[in-house]
Amino acid sequence: MAPLASFVFPMASGHTNPALPLARRLVNLGWDVRFVSFPAFREAVEDTGALFVDGHAFNDPSTSEFVELHGFDSRLSLVVAMCSAIRLERAAEKLLGYFRETRPELVVYCPHLSAYAHLVARHLGIRSVSLLTLPGPGSMEKIAETCGLSSAEVCSLLAQNPPQLEALACLKTKLELPDLSLNTVPPLHRDHYSQLNLVTTTEVLADDWKEDAALYAAEGKTFAFVGPLIDIPGAKRCAGHSNQKEATEASETLPKRLPKLHRVCSAVDEVFPQEALEEAVAAGRQLVLVSLGTVITGDSGNHGWLARDGSAITGKEMCQSVFRAVFQALGQQTDEGPLLLVAVGPQEDALEGIDVPLNSICRNVLPQVDILRQKPVVFVTHGGQNSFMESMLVGTPLVVCPGFADQPANGAKAQAMQVGLCVDRPDKEEEVASYQTRVAEALQQVLEIPSFRDSAERVAEGLHAAGGVDRAMQLLIGNEQN
Template sequence: MMKKTHYNILMVNLPFSGHTNPTLGLAQILVQLGHNVTYINAPDWQSKIERTGAHFVPYDHYPDSLSEKQKKVKSWSAAYQTVLRMGKDYDCLIYEMLFFPGKALADRLNIPAYRLLSTFSLNEKILKEFGETGGFYLTSIFRFPLLRHFISKKLQKTFQLIYDDLAKEISLNAPALNFTYTIRDFQLDAKAFDDEHYQYVGPSINRPDEVPFDFTPFKNPIIYISLGTLLNRSVSFFKKCIKAFENEPYSIIISLGNRIKKEQLGTMPANVHLYSFVPQLQILERASLFLTHGGMNSVNEAIYYGCPMLVIPVGNDQPRVAQQVADLHLGKYLKRRSLNPQEIRQAAQTILENSSYKNTILHFQKIAQTAGGNTLIAQTIIKDLQTKP
């Protein structure tokens, strides 16, 4: 019997940038290889997904009348119902780890599942650490046993999960093949994840149609500051960063996002340059230091481009990511509470004046740049599908 050479592939994700963005390159590569890719996500993602060549399908029953926060809460059930309606017509389901019902749903549809992880590979120990360090954000469910039990029971019923404990569902009901967008050297509790079931492919680097950034104003070593969507509304925090580096012998590039106007920050020192948006990968290629909130995508991109980090996390997995950066000597970790400009400046100077940070991250960079990325994921999934009856 002839093996299929072209597959109908269903991808599903939730409308969070850190979880969807890394997977877009995979959709594009699968399309380029001649496969039919359908990608389910919220309507806001339609244009980005269609640019990959994949067919976009919006969630079923996704109400427009709710706030953005309410809609994102509804996205789990909306995504689930959409896959349930469509999934039986596809050869496999590819899902990102935040869509935790993915494996149970694929089993219900009797199709193979493949999981993408935009954070670390996960087990109960790591989820517990996230719960203990991540503050009152999504991961706090793993900090409080009664809350975890209550929510898990509800989720088990809603999504027909195997386990009545969400940490066990995520950790134990995993597909045979899992792809993590980091390198094994950066993975927490790495020995717990075997090579047969977990592949570490490095960051998802996708740079289509970039407009070159103008670096001519910057004569000194570049410190790049970007604090992610949870922190970039904090005027006081940006003011501390500006105060830390004013008139220092560095060129400071600050990406503000769209929630703060430049005028809110007052008159700028000559060496500080404010932008609503910058092409992050171009900046990381040139920067001497990256001051970041510790989002996993940003940290992996810094490793890929060999840029040491000063990490000031907010919540969820970020404090544990920050600690891993510090433990591996890829940079330093500062806690946000009671932080002052002098501490920021001293930590930055320590990293910039100590070549061991740069040397360490250059070693990690070599591994990340040969890890395979989305190309390796696509090749592995298609090879595995060809073994299926």
């Protein structure tokens, strides 16, 4: 009988995509892999050969109503969703029956948003391994800072919340885990981590966690910095989605067909024209990749398309300013020059009021990893951890336009490492007017100054040495820690 592995991941593509090559490898080695995810990601999960299991059976992926229902300020939605015991308790109760029925030998999970899988595995004596898709265990301190709090203040907030304490007490009793503190004392996510934790960056690039290293070592918790986990060429990936309308549905408010580019239709809902990319590479044209992630282009009430998220502009205004900046700096009205590859996300009005130049291909979704394999001259990105690492892996410099969470810290890190420039989201009204111009200027600088690419290529050497999927698999199925 084939050994069974259960993967448990949230409705967040950045947290799920790095797990897909691990699932694929296990399937190829003869494992029975069950992957708990959400319908928007089903195609990508099934592409690995794993069995898709609908995560709605265990966990409600929404956060806004949950946060406000339990007395938290909506501005703290991100850190509360990642740290509160309330959601963990609800999901653990439902997952417990599933694990008792299936009895997996191995559980691979997201410690940031799916730590309930680890808690249930501990209760049942099942080996679990976490996959950290943020820059190491020190990243939660940075995320707390984006909400204006220290990690100690987050812990204090949770420790004084009655629903949180009630959920924590229930988990201790039901799962027979009396030692749980679940973010009521620092460091954040201490109880979310397992004995073996795979981290998709290198220790050099990780957020600082020196203060907590001795504590984790004393608890026997190992953090293996394996670098980015890249799937096979052509693999399907989880991408952006709209809760209001499927990304593949054509817009009724925009022209359905823009002028043809590269002899292929340029409608954003069409399949990406791989042949146009191949022709551009063969002709020696420069590639410029633009993608601002899946959350800010999505429907999240706190961080998405219409949300300001504490800034002076909405997600829509930010994205459209970046698109205009790229087109302003590099757009041409001929099918020549650099090829601009722009992922606009699922919203119908993504390109509303924007003149799209003829040297661009705009799509709801782009095959980001496959495009990066062709080494674009620059990647204009939101600075999410996966995008940051995937770009560094091929030595492509960055223009980071961060939105929220780990993105501002990654943008600052990219600039400090001289692998790119960061243009922060405007916090004040007086900064809004110059935002588009500042993005265009940063793009020109990164393209014109060779040292950015030189620095990125040096970082790439360290990432390749980390081992990637090969090393992660060696640790995953060769390590007997429980």
